[in-house]
Amino acid sequence: AKQNVTSHQGDRAMLTCIVSNLGTKSVSWKRQGDSHPLTIGNSAFVSDSRLSVNFNQVSDEWSLIIQDIKLADEGVYVCLVTTKDLKYNASATVWLNVKTIQISGTTYVEVGQTINLSCNVTGRPLPPHHVTWYKDDEVIIFDPRQSKVKVNQTLFQNNYVSRLEITRVVSIDTAWYTCRSSNDDSDSIHVQVLNG
Structure with a gap:
């Protein structure tokens, strides 16, 4: 079984594999391309305090939990069942995709108030040239003569932040x-505009 997991940087990701009738065998998580496993059974095999394992006896789920996700964590992870003679049998493959972009800000606002949204992009490996804002899939056009919608950008090292401000909002916003x-x-x- 192949699954995709998407996570933002700094978040926690859970990669899951179901193994039933384990008997004397053990479950390991390994990153594709690495020679050594990340975890064996309930223990982390590498000295990375961000990694842990959770086993759910009811659902037979073995989960690899990665805290504080970094861009370098992106890749393919394989759940392996190991027999006593150390033969591996892959039972799940998980692709971990780390998002380089995160939007935050106002989700509820009253008519006449202001929407403030911030879009934080980490370069991979370089920062983006620009950020485009959309409202319901339509590109937001910025007209300097209209003061209702403003945008400003800051760039620090490879971190690009674009801020969108919409003032005097109405219900169609x-x-x-x-x-x-x-x-x-x-x-x-x-973003939901409330009628006061």
Whole structure:
């Protein structure tokens, strides 16, 4: 079985593998391309305090938990069943995708108030050239003569932050707002305008 898990940097990811009728065999998690396992049974085999294992006896799920996800954690992880003579049998493959972009800010706002959204993009390996904002899949056009919508960008090392401000909101400003980087990563947030 192959599964995809997507996580933001700094978040916690859980990669799961179901192994029933284990008997005397043990379950290991290994990163594809590594010669040594990350975990064996309930123990971490590498000295990375961000890694732990959780076993759910009811569902027979063995989960590799990675705290404080980093870009370097992205890749393919394999769940292996090991027999006494150290033969491996792969029972699950998980692709961990680390998102380089995260949107945050206002999710509820009253009519007449201001929406503030922030889009944080980490370069991979370089920062993006630009960020495009969308409202319900339509590109938001910034007209300097109209003061209702403003955007500003800051770049620090390989971290790019774009801030969107929409003032004097009305009910039709209720929408999904998306920021998409020139690296083609995107994230969305839903903003609801309340009628006071």
